[in-house]
Amino acid sequence: MIRGTVMIIGGRDLIVSLPGAEELGSRISNLLRCEHVTPYTKVFPDGESYLRLKGDFEGKEVTLLSTMYPEQNRRLIELVFASKTLVARGASKVRGVVTYLAYARQDKEFLPGEVVSARIVIDMLKYAGIGELYVVDVHKPEILNGFGGPSRNILMVETFASFLRSRGVDNPLIVAPDLGASHRAEALAKEIGGECVIIRKFRDRVTGEIRHELPEGFHIDGRTAVVIDDIISTGGTMASIVSFLKRSGARRVYALASHGVFVGKAVERLISGGADEVAVLDTLSRRVEGVTYLDISHELSKHLNSC
Template sequence: MVIILIIGGSASQKLAADVAKELGETLSSLETKKFPDGERYLRIKGEVEKDVTVIQSTGFPQDEHLIELLFLIRTLKDLGAEHIKVVVPYLGYGRQELRFKDGEAISAQVVANLIEESGADEFISINLHEDSVRDFFNIPTANLSAMPPIAEYIADNVENPIIIAPDKGALGFAEEIAEILGCNCTYMSKIRLGPDKVETRIVDVQCDFDSEDFDKVKKDSKVNIDSVNGKEAVIIDDIIATGGTIVNAIDILKEHGARSVYVCCVHPVLVNDAVLKICAAGARDLASTDTLRSDVSSISVAKIIADALK
């Protein structure tokens, strides 16, 4: 039997432990600390197996967690690991996959190159902000979806939901959850009313499903804008940072008579009092996955990671 060693960086230790438990595999012990001058120290305790899975998100503080990840990969190779799967549930610097302005660093490419050059043999992430980030790697990659466990949370906590994407970019997430739950979804769109005036509206659509095999929903079926009236609305997004977009969405849904508003996301970046702002706006609950540690990380992605590692 092949023994797979699971090792979690300091950003993802609990998640790594949960993945190891799901798989029934060995969890390695790791010692990390910071020297007085700010440099990182890392020591892997115990024997290193030939097959190792490293789990480490690279959220805030991004630089520290990224350096630790690179140290981990390189050290494991030096200690005899032959195949290293690197699981980065949340990829810091992953939102700049293009040079939007002249002279900008394509940070996602730089990070991908560093991970691969350190010795990674496979790369796995969860709901990358852009799937095209995988093109920067020359090793096998996977971009997992956290929508199934989020859908399970919604099924357990919300009756008769309508899934809301706060913008068209998040519509794919809303469609995926709606398909799992067999419910309606829609999205919000910014409508330009004039040179200096933009209004966000609920779009009068059902789902715009791209899936050709989704037969149970008729393509021509419409969700009237007033359909949120009296419903349990669930806003879904991949990343919540400042929370401004979500607060705006909550206000609009309440104006249209939503009985309650829940908020779910994959990656809880949550800066600048975002949790307080969202709750003060009237969200009944705010829940995220544990790709990043936060006060609202109540939905585990351990099983989808474990399934991908089998």
């Protein structure tokens, strides 16, 4: 757990935690010593969502905390509803803090007519009146450029580094599954003091089989490897890399990710592939057995104080 001094948000500020983010919001409000509000919510028999925000928001700066998994569609509409309502009730600023941004992986049109969901979601949040947007490890940070206002992609490297130190990990090899994940691996390597490497992936054109390689000059015999990505979904990619690293001589392999979606038998796939431990941030409300969840409240609180 990240420790250290946490400054106090000004007396006019408060945190509103939407469904799924209540526990995290409570921890953050305790650290920042500010008011914490949770809306009354229910689902009508036809599936539509109802929210009611009680309290005086006139002239106040509100941090609106949300996570969008599970139930992505409902969580997204709740965030839009809540922000529009806060603005209508006189909030001077709504700061959106989204620990998991749904629909972020479709960031471009690969086939004609495909919906670019990441861009549309960002537009929805702008429309909702969110003035500042802070997201925990979004899949493609570039999508925040379309927000138009202050925004930040937050990498929780202090939290990951603290976890690894608690396990006695020293001078690890931090592994990025691909080039797109290199910024995350490089940041963690800098924080904990280790080497960073990007795995090379090759697909056999005949069989379709995927094989991995380490860049020339990297040796892993007897070392601890840490594979880090933004999301573990089915676990297939991560498991294949973990297995490759173990076959290459790694003594221990940790499988880390910011967001643990864990579809189907993802955790079992990782463990059978050779992962010594699977650890993710507590950015989602869902919990899966066999996974270590890392508390982000301390590091996220520090980021909110620097906004």
